[in-house]
Amino acid sequence: MDALTRKQHEIIDFLLQNQASFTRPPSLDQLCAALGLKSRGSLHRIIQDLVGAGLIEAMDRKHRGVRLTEQAKKIVQPSNNSSTLRYVGIIAAGKPIEAIENTEFMTIPDEIKTENPCYVLKVKGDSMIEEGIYDGDWVIIEQRCHARNGEIVVALVDKSEATLKFIEQYPHETLLIPANSSMQAMHYQPAQIDIQGVLVGQMRSYRSMV
Amino acid sequence: MDALTRKQHEIIDFLLQNQASFTRPPSLDQLCAALGLKSRGSLHRIIQDLVGAGLIEAMDRKHRGVRLTEQAKKIVQPSNNSSTLRYVGIIAAGKPIEAIENTEFMTIPDEIKTENPCYVLKVKGDSMIEEGIYDGDWVIIEQRCHARNGEIVVALVDKSEATLKFIEQYPHETLLIPANSSMQAMHYQPAQIDIQGVLVGQMRSYRSMV
DNA sequence: TGTATCAAGAACAATAAAAGAACAAATTTA
DNA sequence: TAAATTTGTTCTTTTATTGTTCTTGATACA
Numbered sequence: 215m216d217a218l219t220r221k222q223h224e225i226i227d228f229l230l231q232n233q234a235s236f237t238r239p240p241s242l243d244q245l246c247a248a249l250g251l252k253s254r255g256s257l258h259r260i261i262q263d264l265v266g267a268g269l270i271e272a273m274d275r276k277h278r279g280v281r282l283t284e285q286a287k288k289i290v291q292p293s294n295n296s297s298t299l300r301y302v303g304i305i306a307a308g309k310p311i312e313a314i315e316n317t318e319f320m321t322i323p324d325e326i327k328t329e330n331p332c333y334v335l336k337v338k339g340d341s342m343i344e345e346g347i348y349d350g351d352w353v354i355i356e357q358r359c360h361a362r363n364g365e366i367v368v369a370l371v372d373k374s375e376a377t378l379k380f381i382e383q384y385p386h387e388t389l390l391i392p393a394n395s396s397m398q399a400m401h402y403q404p405a406q407i408d409i410q411g412v413l414v415g416q417m418r419s420y421r422s423m424v
Numbered sequence: 425m426d427a428l429t430r431k432q433h434e435i436i437d438f439l440l441q442n443q444a445s446f447t448r449p450p451s452l453d454q455l456c457a458a459l460g461l462k463s464r465g466s467l468h469r470i471i472q473d474l475v476g477a478g479l480i481e482a483m484d485r486k487h488r489g490v491r492l493t494e495q496a497k498k499i500v501q502p503s504n505n506s507s508t509l510r511y512v513g514i515i516a517a518g519k520p521i522e523a524i525e526n527t528e529f530m531t532i533p534d535e536i537k538t539e540n541p542c543y544v545l546k547v548k549g550d551s552m553i554e555e556g557i558y559d560g561d562w563v564i565i566e567q568r569c570h571a572r573n574g575e576i577v578v579a580l581v582d583k584s585e586a587t588l589k590f591i592e593q594y595p596h597e598t599l600l601i602p603a604n605s606s607m608q609a610m611h612y613q614p615a616q617i618d619i620q621g622v623l624v625g626q627m628r629s630y631r632s633m634v
Numbered sequence: 635t636g637t638a639t640c641a642a643g644a645a646c647a648a649t650a651a652a653a654g655a656a657c658a659a660a661t662t663t664a
Numbered sequence: 665t666a667a668a669t670t671t672g673t674t675c676t677t678t679t680a681t682t683g684t685t686c687t688t689g690a691t692a693c694a
Binding site: 238239241271276277278279281320321322323324325326328343346347348351352366413414415416417418419420421 | 427428429430433434437530531532533534535536538553556557558561562576623624625626627628629630631
Binding site for chain 3: 219220221251252253255256257259260275276277
């Protein structure tokens, strides 16, 4: 199969990304409208080339619209707008992270993660309640061992206790600050603290509320 | 089996979506009325093709209406497993929902949605801040038109303004209650309020904080 | 410069669909 | 039971839509 031209690529990308938004396979005219073209004559040629490449099903004069082949649909699977992250366990202030028994995975939308490796924790406790992070919420953590002041981090204290807090780092002191006015900021020696990741996303289910 | 023509597709979609609203299988004339056709002659041909495709049960002159086969009902099931939801737009208290221009879809983990149809909105404003729902958060809404007292709903006020609030419904009064102590509960006539969905999930990105 | 790609549009052929007439079978009503 | 009505079926005719094929001209690129 030859490499696709720019336009062929654009059309396939468009179709793959908008499969869901067409309730049925679009006709050439509909595609033209969606793509901003004024006439379907030239689009037809491009579609035919894609039929040749095995990415679109032949239309042979049937009026059934432009349908992607299974092969084409597979192309998009890896580059979906989400990815599967490891659900590691439960984080509760003052305790080690309680790992869950069987490794679980959760599909997390790109909107609340980053390009870098991330993992998921479930939050236990109210220490970040004023930041809108509640007991039972999930948090998405980007895995890294450094953070900037003011970021929310998973911090390992004295190699034993894990906690989710705002961090402030100074030459001779590291502060872990809760978002809960009934709790106090904690002061540590920098060596006592290991950063295990930085908060990049959060999510919550309201299903069990009922 | 060949792919369906547009009209065949439309009819199957219609039947699937309106199964519940027909007390008995619709006759050809009823279907014509529902679909805006003036004569059943042409509809019959299309139905026969669908019988041939195994999606509709053969009628053989029985006057009992059009029934989908089990196979046809399965067609929609797989898309249920998919966790791709429509990102509809932005909800800001006191304004209509501001639809986004191009239909977008977001992949939402099963943990923060339900089995029923859901859609996604972005929240603007602070009216639910004490419930941990902040300006800029996404909310996942289960699409239904009724709610129980104490649930958080997308309510359409006077057919014009949309808002996200706790709801309390009494025979002669409906209350929309914010989760923000600097705001007041609003009192309405029940007829002023249309429920457009119930909150089932929430999520937030911390990426832009940096 | 020549080549490949692409947009626009005209013209055409095939298919799909709408409308309606006429009839037969099933069902309901009187 | 008989008549009336509804429903499904089979046609034909007409219209609309969709896919196809060409030609012309513009643009990008090596």
